[in-house]
Amino acid sequence: MRKRIGNTVMHSYPGMVAIVTAEWNGERNVMAAGWHTYISYEPPIYGVAVAKERYTHHLIENSKQFAINFVPAEKAEIIQFVGSNSGGNLDKFAQLSFTKGETIEAPILKDAYIAYECKVIDQNTYGDHDFFVGEITCFYKDVSLFTQDGLPQWENLNIPLYLGRSKYLIANDRATIVDLYKK
16 A cells, blocks of 8 residues: 655666766766666757766766766676776776777777767756766667667667666566557
8 A cells, every 4th residue: 555654765766777987187987877867869968967976976077078888787797896886996997898989088888788978068966966968979889789660689688777776677588578559
């Protein structure tokens, strides 16, 4: 039975985790972000919430750039690693394969099946996070993992959906897909 309760209820999972990369003045970092979204298709705009105490926040705020990376379930340990270690204490890139962005300085993960390079166009504070909004200036996509209509080829791509508490649901060809338009 549903009832009114007195504390905050956060129900935004399961959801995809974005791996955010940033670089400024020779410093770089990578973090996992559960709060992110596409904002506009044309022009392409993407946003990510980053807590002010995160090392990546400082880098994005100063560089005015960031990259969004999505990795398959087979690489979910990357999400866990970058999300549970501080870049202020360790060079997380020493354990990752990456290339330099083409339109920004932020690194692009080689394991990403989708990645966006973003230039910050807005930054606002909402409670304990800043929301960085970036125009996407470059796209990367492993086209072999998607159908012609843009949907994942589930037999080839397993997408990790974060449940919370270091647990993931894997979206793949064994999941039930319901087409509500065909009902």
